[in-house]
Amino acid sequence: GAVVSQHPSWVICKSGTSVKIECRSLDFQATTMFWYRQFPKQSLMLMATSNEGSKATYEQGVEKDKFLINHASLTLSTLTVTSAHPEDSSFYICSARDGRTDYNSPLHFGNGTRLTVT
Amino acid sequence: ILNVEQSPQSLHVQEGDSTNFTCSFPSSNFYALHWYRWETAKSPEALFVMTLNGDEKKKGRISATLNTKEGYSYLYIKGSQPEDSATYLCASYGGNQFYFGTGTSLTVIP
Secondary structure, eight states: OOOEEEEOSEEEEOTTOOEEEEEEESSSOOSEEEEEEEOTTSOOEEEEEEETTSOOEEOTTOOTTTEEEEEEETTEEEEEEOSOOGGGOEEEEEEEEOTTOOTTSOOEEOOOEEEEEO | OOOOEEEOSEEEEETTOOEEEEEEOOSTTOOEEEEEEEOTTSOOEEEEEEOSTTOEEEETTEEEEEETTTTEEEEEESSOOGGGOEEEEEEEEOSSSEEEOOOEEEEEEO
16 A cells, blocks of 8 residues: 555656656545655755645755645645756655654655656 | 764675664654665665664564664664665654665675
């Protein structure tokens, strides 16, 4: 149980275009979705936290106008990288939690998306 | 920001060997420590969630211990098998978010 499906697994786009990454919870209601980014040889860094039906909370240094997060339903959250530039090339991964769990419960991750901006 | 460190960064062991890795985290404001196994092209899979000092958890050949006073956790794998090859991530919950280590990449050589 507790499967999170993330698409696409990898994407190559041209500089200036936008890319949308989707995360769907398949068998539970994802009340909260976390979006992480990982640069080579670095740890997963939290970008933003979104709760269904409300605006995302962004971590310091993450541009909310560049990384648009939508969490309109309990099973779907999207991250859109707008006007992507080569420095946005990274690995993006989501994790979800339902409303009944807290830090004592494991996170359920997607497979991640490798974004390359040319 | 919490500094969570894992060592070693990578290691290669022979099939059948036992091995262990370390996760260090700030001991102040500690809530929980998570271990995940992350195989290539898959999603991180939860191994253990630990909260109490002195906690020991076991799942088959894999076990983990937790010392919250000194801020470290050990993950042990007994009799490593090729299917244990993966990156092992730890994450410490610091009150408002999880802070991850960079992982230990384990390769088990048949």
